Amino acid sequence: MSSPYPIKVRAVWYDEELRQLCWVNTLKLPHEEEITCSNDPKRVAKAIIDMEIRGAPAIGVTAALAVGSYALKITSLPVEKFAEELRKAINELWRTRPTAHNLFYALIRMNKTLDEALKSTNDTYRLAEKLIKEALNIYWEDVTANMKIGEYGAELIPDDATILTHCNAGALATSAYGTALAAIRIAWYKGKRVRVIATETRPVLQGARLTVYELVKEGIPVTLITDNAVGMVMRRKLVDLVIVGADRVTRDGYVVNKIGTYMIALAAKRNNVPFYVAAPTSTVDMERTVDQVVIEERNPNEVKYVMSKLITIGDVEAINYAFDITDPDLISAIVTERGVIYPPLQSNLEKLLGYSSR
Ligand code: MRU
Numbered sequence: 062m063s064s065p066y067p068i069k070v071r072a073v074w075y076d077e078e079l080r081q082l083c084w085v086n087t088l089k090l091p092h093e094e095e096i097t098c099s100n101d102p103k104r105v106a107k108a109i110i111d112m113e114i115r116g117a118p119a120i121g122v123t124a125a126l127a128v129g130s131y132a133l134k135i136t137s138l139p140v141e142k143f144a145e146e147l148r149k150a151i152n153e154l155w156r157t158r159p160t161a162h163n164l165f166y167a168l169i170r171m172n173k174t175l176d177e178a179l180k181s182t183n184d185t186y187r188l189a190e191k192l193i194k195e196a197l198n199i200y201w202e203d204v205t206a207n208m209k210i211g212e213y214g215a216e217l218i219p220d221d222a223t224i225l226t227h228c229n230a231g232a233l234a235t236s237a238y239g240t241a242l243a244a245i246r247i248a249w250y251k252g253k254r255v256r257v258i259a260t261e262t263r264p265v266l267q268g269a270r271l272t273v274y275e276l277v278k279e280g281i282p283v284t285l286i287t288d289n290a291v292g293m294v295m296r297r298k299l300v301d302l303v304i305v306g307a308d309r310v311t312r313d314g315y316v317v318n319k320i321g322t323y324m325i326a327l328a329a330k331r332n333n334v335p336f337y338v339a340a341p342t343s344t345v346d347m348e349r350t351v352d353q354v355v356i357e358e359r360n361p362n363e364v365k366y367v368m369s370k371l372i373t374i375g376d377v378e379a380i381n382y383a384f385d386i387t388d389p390d391l392i393s394a395i396v397t398e399r400g401v402i403y404p405p406l407q408s409n410l411e412k413l414l415g416y417s418s419r
Contacts, residue, residue, distance in 0.1 A: 064208060066250055070232040070275050072119045075126050075197060077288035080133050082126040086113040087233055087267075091274035100130035102150035109157040111173060112265065116234020117308045117344055118207075121163030122200050124154040128171045129196030132189035140183045147175055147192070159355040160317060160384050162309040162346045167199050200287035202284075203236040206398035207243045213341050214244020214304065214396045215251060222248075222301040225258040225291065228319035229271035230306025230339065240339035241304040242275060244396065248279050256282040258300060263288055264363040264381060291325050295332040303329050307340035307395075313350035314406030315341075318381050326391035335393040342397050347414055357383040 073084040076098055082105065083098040097113070105127035108114050114123050131150050135143055151168050158164060174195040177190050217387055218224065224245055231242030238246050248255050259277055262268035269285055276283040286294060293341055303325060311316040316322070316338050329336040346354075361379035365371060373379075395402040395410075402409045 117161035118235040121167035125167040125196035129193035132192040136185040207238040208396035211243030211247035215248040218248040229267040
């Protein structure tokens with residue numbers, strides 16, 4: 062597949078020669094661009110848990126490539142053992158992070174591919190070929206989704222706009238251009254004058270470390286603010302629109318995204334600033350309503366330490382929700398690769414994805 066847009070930053074990819082999955086360790090950015098390659102699902106699972114690789118679409122693509130490249134590694138095993146090993150790998154990857162829907166979307170596809178392939182062959186080489194092919198399909202579908210989200214999203218951005226974004230919904234969270242940042246990139250490539258306000262995104266600073274890094278590489282003007290400055294920049298009329306990503310969009314139109322998103326949506330509503338969400342349909346969970354979503358709670362030390370420095374009393378209690386929930390009435394539209402979904406979100410999601418109300 063060819064793309065009219067350059068890919069300047071990559072989070073995760075498949076190395077054909079090594080027959081391994083490679084990724085940039087986002088924990089080391091922006092100061093160090095460290096690349097790791099592996100075909101060991103345990104190593105990949107650890108990289109997802111520790112957030113070397115993060116962002117919903119990137120996590121899904123990574124899990125699929127981990128299964129595919131592991132299959133290529135273990136073709137010398139008897140077929141029963143081969144299948145058992147892959148099922149163990151899928152289970153291990155399944156348990157890494159609970160909120161991003163893309164992880165489960167990708168692993169369900171890989172598991173189904175394994176089941177189907179086993180019906181037609183016992184040849185482990187042929188099975189592995191089918192698995193890596195499906196993983197690469199998932200990867201390339203995400204590249205295409207990024208591009209289409211970018212095209213649709215760019216239409217929503219007027220010329221000379223200042224856009225506020227949260228966390229990192231960029232190349233470093235996906236296979237190519239990002240979701241929220243794809244819209245901004247493509248508006249920029251099309252010649253629109255855009256500026257970005259990036260929130261730092263405590264506790265692990267994906268905005269300050271990753272979004273700023275990506276936008277500086279593109280040459281797109283970016284200004285960093287603390288998370289708690291969002292209300293003030295909106296009150297001062299410095300923001301024309303908000304675009305964020307999503308870890309899961311539920312059937313009833315709620316958006317689960319990086320902690321802090323909900324407060325931004327509330328401030329946007331109060332200040333009449335449009336609030337857009339950009340997400341591929343692999344993030345949309347038509348099986349669940351919002352009350353059925355597991356919100357990941359991470360190690361409290363992420364709150365108590367900043368870049369390995371303790372910033373509080375060591376034994377204080379801390380809560381570390383990784384994500385929050387934004388209600389549909391705060392959302393102006395959801396930009397997907399299949400088009401823009403406007404309110405009412407539940408029925409329009411059902412129309413777009415072909416599901417009827419249950
Ligand atoms: O904890 P993270 O860094 O994995 O959280 C990432 C986000 O919340 C992103 O906004 C979301 O995954 C969308 S990425 C295109």
